[in-house]
Amino acid sequence: MSNITGTTCPRILVVDDEAHLRELLEITLIKMGLDVDSAENLHIARSLLQKNSYSLVLTDMRLPDGSGMELVEEVNLHYKNTPIAVITAFGSTDNAVIALKAGAFDYVSKPVALDHLRKLVRSALEVNLSNAEPEVMSHVSEQGPVSFLIGSSSGMQEVRAQIARLARSMAPVIITGESGSGKELAAREIHTSSSRAGKPFIAVNCGAIPETLMEAEFFGYRKGAFTGAADDREGFFQAANGGTLMLDEVADLPLAMQVKLLRAIQERRIRKVGATLEESVDVRIISATHQNLSNCVNEGRFRQDLYYRLNVIELHLPPLRERLEDIADLSLAILGKLAGGQVTLSPAALQALCTYDFPGNVRELENILERALAFANDGCIQVADLALRHHKKSVTEPVTGETGHSERVISDIVSAQDDNVFSPPLLPCSLPEYLERIEREMIIRALELTRHNRTQAAELLGVSFRQLRYQIQKLKIQD
Known part of the structure; x- marks a missing residue:
């Protein structure tokens, strides 16, 4: 006999002490092309589980000789590849939540809505098609976003x-x-x-x-x-x-x-x-x-x-600073997406990334590498191209307009410069090129601190709004 998936007919175990509900569930499942065994208590259910292999167990939470929770725990312990769903009384979703935490696949409430029951069964059968753990995507798609979950940590x-x-x-x-x-x-x-x-x-x-x-x-x-x-x-x-x-x-x-x-x-x-x-x-x-x-x-x-x-x-999800050993793989994947693998990181640049604490996590790593690509020469990103800074908590505070806050942010920018925000370039470049690079990074940092409020960014930089707008256009900086 074939089932709804076109393979050997799955067998379902229904456990409920109400005869009329068991009969309703059996008829519904048989009409779906499934084999059905039923049990009116835990003792019979345990005996059937020892004799047969089931694609799904459907159990009531209240049984004459115990609780459906006992069956949930036993199935998850001894029959790991068998999904188990629970039937709860109307308004007793607290019990369903407890069952889900214990490992139940899903739940259905009384009175049982047959449409929902059919969907639950189909989902359980699809999960049960393979006994292997589902394979989780951890590669880089050629067109899709880079997986933030890359890493062997x-x-x-x-x-x-x-x-x-x-x-x-x-x-x-x-x-x-x-x-x-x-x-x-x-x-x-x-x-x-x-x-x-x-x-x-x-x-x-x-x-x-x-x-x-x-x-x-x-x-x-x-x-x-x-x-x-x-x-x-x-x-x-x-x-x-x-x-x-x-x-x-x-x-x-x-x-x-x-x-x-x-x-x-x-x-x-x-x-x-x-x-x-x-x-x-x-x-x-x-x-x-x-x-x-x-x-x-x-x-x-x-x-x-x-x-x-x-x-x-x-x-x-752990922050990036707690899995710095993943930075090499993440950087490779990000550069593969941004530059098609044509640009690499120098050993010194990789070491610099591995000593940074990344308050913005992987999203910040991607932004840093995207910005560095604009400065990289000869297909290799150097330390100076990264323009890293030693993270200070106060630097990341947004500008809110409160009294004295702008002054604190300006002080933080100056302090960050003292901590080598702009490292001297390792490769020779002209003075105008280097000054333009510094100007660009200062503008970008001011925009980030003010959440891209140009008026406040101009105030931080000590220039007029028109001057800032001109420099943003000249340097082709995108908000």
Whole structure:
């Protein structure tokens, strides 16, 4: 008998003490072309697991002789390649979250929505097609972005191993790490390594959406729901249906939106703005933040119940300064993308990068190398081309316009120059060329410090706005 995937028919084990629900589940699964065994308690389920090989175990959380959690733990311990999903009572999503943390593949709530059950089963069968751990992308695409997850350090090996495990589950994941450490890329790799790889991956920056538009952006809206709603429009949840929705900088969500998001995640249903009926959605949620969400909860800026829904499994990305041994591989990959492998790093330049602390992480490494390419001679980047500085925390503080802050930043720039911001070039060059290089780097640094506010950058540099604009055009500096 063939199954929905066209291979030998998989066998499903259903464990539930309610006879009518077992019968409903059996009929539904048989109609999908699957073989089904059923058990009314833990004792029978354990006996069947010892005798047969299953592609999926579906168990109720409450059983006459124990808890479904016991079965979740046993299956994950003794039958590692068998996904197990749990059935929870309506409103008991807390139990589902506990099961997901213990290793459950997914969950379905009572009363069981058969459409959701079918999707769950298909996802589990796709995961079970191979007993091998999913292969995580760690190479450099010729056209795509450089993977921030390149590297052989112990930290990155652990991250890749975690991603391989996370790809086998539908549990919500929260990715933590400093800005520039590659959180979105890690989310993409979880998605592309999972059974949802052929479905959409939608990444949303929660801090970039005006609060008044959030509900419409996330859930969509009906024509005429508000001024300017000329047509029906889908939101992020509908766009990601069947796939993965990444909530980047989730800590920036306003409290009012957190309530609505919590309900959508718990019920797996959303309602468009202006609509009267809800619609079901099948979305895996991956969140990311550089903030400490636990502190945000304690400060009242983030709902505790939403925190527990999102923080089922945490994946932490180490900062680049904790994996400096990966810099050589990362630099090679970045230069391969930027220059097609035609430009290399001198040994001294590589050593300089390996002694820098990279407050901006891999994103900063990419910016440094991209800038250095403009100065490199003879296809080789030297130390002077990098224009590195010894990082000081105060230098990276944004200009806010508060009294005395500009003076502190100017002082920091002068101090940074004393720390050899602009190293003398190792290769001979003319004085005008060297002065132009310094001028260019000073302007770029001032723009970075002021978040590309040209008025404030001109103030820092001690020139007029018109002079700064002229130099930016002359030196072809892009904001």
